[in-house]
Amino acid sequence: MKIQYVDQDPRSVREFPVENEHNLSPQDVTDIAEIFQTPLSGAYNWDYTLQDNRIKKLYELGKELNWNAEKDIDWSRPMPPPIENCEDLPGHWLWVDYPEYQKFSDAEKHQFARHRMVWSLSQFLHGEQGALLVASQLVSCAPTYNAKLYAASQTFDEARHVEVFNKYIQDRYGLMYPIGQALKSIVDKILTDERWDLKFIGMQIIIEGLALAAFASMRESARDSVLADVLGLVLRDEARHVTFGVNYLEDYVQDALTQDEREDRAEFAYEACQLARERMLSVDVFAHFGWDVEAARRFQLEKGMMQHFQSLLFGRVMPNLKRIGLLTDRIAPKFEQLGILEYADMPDDGVIDWADLSRPLYNAEGELA
Secondary structure, X not given: OEEEEEOOOOOOOEEOOOOOOOOOOHHHOEEEEEOOOOOOOOOOOOXXXXXXXXXXXXXXXXXXXXXXXXXXXXXXXXXXXXXXXXXXXXXHHHHOOOHHHHOOOHHHHXXXXXXXXXXXXXXXXXXXXXXXHHHHHHHHHOOOHXXXXXXXXXXXXXXXXXXXXXXXXXXHOOEEOOOOHHHHHHHHHHHHOOOHHHHHHHHHHHHHHHHHHHHHHHHHHOOOHHHHHHHHHHHHHHHHHHHHHHHHHHHHHHHOOOXXXXXXXXXXXXXXXXXXXXXXXXXXXXXXXXXXXXXXXXXXXXXXXXXXXXXXXXXXXXXXXHHOOOOOOOOHHHHHHHOOHHHHHOOOOOOOOHHXXXXXXXXXXXXXX
């Protein structure tokens, strides 16, 4: 076993060889590890009283709906043929007016679309590793019996998510981008904070809420049936995770925190959303193609369809922040300045649709998996 410890995450785009790496021995691979320190305070729970409540039911659903990426997805299906017309490329509409994009040949436009797709998938993968680490922390620091059991089941969910996105990226694209700095900043803050409820807020409400919306949006437009199946499996889990966070935090934030503590959590939620807005910008792709990163970043932020995509994502997060009591009078104007307060009145995830969460599993062809 070979492990290389680094001071920060590697920033290079990684390419994988054509030959299959899945059967390499530990001696053939060097794991790259970045150390983080956390003043985590754990909590025993000595009251094992069984409570027939919403968290217990979500835990039971998690046990029933486990899936196996190797068995429940048909990986033998070929990638769909390349798109011929550049105007049909994903995201073409976003960049068609940008001078640097206009200089591209058709082949370069295809490469740009491919890299932006891989960048998005890579952020999904890195975000899921962050969720895996946070969920494992919650097992230790969550104060109640049911929450510990649910966090344990979520940890296994997140492990499958890391596995399936990693397999998809390596098998279908052979290319991987590093974690975006905005996403890394959010995950670092959540992992290294000592307050267990802040971990819940950051991961279950913000990162998982954004992921849920992004996965659903990508699944609707996926040309690859394998990707549609991957996202369908992950979405089932993420819906439970967000619902768990909203239901667990709703009473805690309102009843167990002082006003000053609520304001502190609300400020963190705002800062996390501010970073999450930057997380949508594929600045590493701009750098890879030699563009002026700041100019391309501003262009992407100002596009009307980018704002529409932002509404899809934050339309999932803001109502949940409102429901758990973190859109305080002091913090609401900051969200308004960020341009996302208007989404707070959309439906939240506090009301559990048990039929939807427990529906049968279907693949991209509409067949039972």
